[in-house]
Amino acid sequence: MENNLEQQFSEDLLIAKSSNLVREDSDPIPVDLLIDILSRVPAYSIARFRCVSKSWESILRRPDFTELFLTKSVSLPRLLFVVPVNEDSDDEDPFNEASFVSSSPQPQNPDDKSSLVATPFKKCFFRKYIPWDLSPQVVGGLVFLQHSWRTKPQVIFNPVTGESIFLPSMKASGIKRSYFGFDPISKQFKVLCITWSRYETPDTHRILTLETGIKRRWRTIQGPVLPHDYINDGICIKGVLYYEATFPDGCSKMVCFDFRFEKFSFVKLHKDIVPTQRLKLFNCKGKLGAHQRCGFSEERFALWVLEDAGQHKWSKRICILPSKLNKACFFLGMTGTGEIVFSPLTGYHPFCISYYNIERNTVTRINIQGFEKFQNQSSFVSTFLDYEENLKASLRL
Numbered sequence: 001m002e003n004n005l006e007q008q009f010s011e012d013l014l015i016a017k018s019s020n021l022v023r024e025d026s027d028p029i030p031v032d033l034l035i036d037i038l039s040r041v042p043a044y045s046i047a048r049f050r051c052v053s054k055s056w057e058s059i060l061r062r063p064d065f066t067e068l069f070l071t072k073s074v075s076l077p078r079l080l081f082v083v084p085v086n087e088d089s090d091d092e093d094p095f096n097e098a099s100f101v102s103s104s105p106q107p108q109n110p111d112d113k114s115s116l117v118a119t120p121f122k123k124c125f126f127r128k129y130i131p132w133d134l135s136p137q138v139v140g141g142l143v144f145l146q147h148s149w150r151t152k153p154q155v156i157f158n159p160v161t162g163e164s165i166f167l168p169s170m171k172a173s174g175i176k177r178s179y180f181g182f183d184p185i186s187k188q189f190k191v192l193c194i195t196w197s198r199y200e201t202p203d204t205h206r207i208l209t210l211e212t213g214i215k216r217r218w219r220t221i222q223g224p225v226l227p228h229d230y231i232n233d234g235i236c237i238k239g240v241l242y243y244e245a246t247f248p249d250g251c252s253k254m255v256c257f258d259f260r261f262e263k264f265s266f267v268k269l270h271k272d273i274v275p276t277q278r279l280k281l282f283n284c285k286g287k288l289g290a291h292q293r294c295g296f297s298e299e300r301f302a303l304w305v306l307e308d309a310g311q312h313k314w315s316k317r318i319c320i321l322p323s324k325l326n327k328a329c330f331f332l333g334m335t336g337t338g339e340i341v342f343s344p345l346t347g348y349h350p351f352c353i354s355y356y357n358i359e360r361n362t363v364t365r366i367n368i369q370g371f372e373k374f375q376n377q378s379s380f381v382s383t384f385l386d387y388e389e390n391l392k393a394s395l396r397l
Helices: 002-018 031-038 043-049 054-060 063-075
Strands: 078-083 100-105 115-117 137-139 142-145 155-157 164-166 174-183 188-197 200-210 235-237 240-246 252-258 263-268 280-284 287-293 300-308 313-320 329-334 340-344 351-357 362-369 382-387
Touching: 031 054, 031 063, 043 054, 043 063, 100 115, 137 174, 142 174, 174 235, 174 240, 235 280, 235 287, 240 280, 280 329, 287 329, 329 382
Parallel strands: 115 362
Antiparallel strands: 078 100, 078 382, 137 142, 142 155, 155 164, 174 188, 188 200, 235 240, 240 252, 252 263, 280 287, 287 300, 300 313, 329 340, 340 351, 351 362
16 A cells, blocks of 8 residues: 555656656645645655755755654654675575665554565665674664674664765774664764773773764763673663673673763662573663563563662563464564564564564564565564654764
């Protein structure tokens, strides 16, 4: 339905352009009406429509239009998929040279008969520059990429607009880990980078702010920071970054970094959280959530929620996977309505997302079409919930 609407709109637009109904000096459609119409168009078409005329490009970059589009996108979040493409494939399809990024609507009331189509975004990056051996981080509609060896550039791109930037290099022997975040108060995207040097003890924490028109520079965070080694990928919730880390005394804690004030704090883990088993962090209705399997069981898992960071207070719930849900699955996170979402560990055809309702103990599978061409590859599909199509997050200098 969405693809048909976009195709019909595009055809009508091309007819109007060829018949000179859309002109530089005079647009027959009032601007307010045009903004309302275009705000309903799929995001992947906006870049094409900017090429209609200079006046359309100006309208589609206006703050009131991008704000309206973002507001509607937040109310109707989507699923984002990132697929690393096999360079060694004999298939001559052009996607073999680039990573495959696509999106589909995120079902609000899923049922077993639902089937969605993952619509691809414009091809942006080649693997020789952008390796995908580390899970991407998605924040505020932007995607952050980094190499696990930390030897190649760090990249941020906007799938909707096709814009991308390489982050500036820094004087350091190596990069241990970088984290991407967004401060909703200052409306700023920032990158926290933990570096090491043979001449610096302990590690150095640097930060970079993405601001249009301002030269991007790494700044060293002032003030003492307890030395620690990160464990998981981390997550940014309401401007605060969370990631689990180990400390010199052998204990594990949750590290909290406030992107607005650029300050660290630490939260003790609950005594029942197993330090040797990795936590999968997620957004639990605006609070930090953590998923952890119970021992070696593939059916039982615990959901932890940080109720009060200042008091180090956690809540706990034990869940048992229904028999309908494949045990070889990957925990993605939780929807705004409280359903837990899983994806398959391997395989593209069929590719199904499973929604587990804890209260009703029911599982609903949603078939995602669009990955059939990759069914012979073994790469993992990185899936992200609540993706916001953000036209405001311009990466232009």
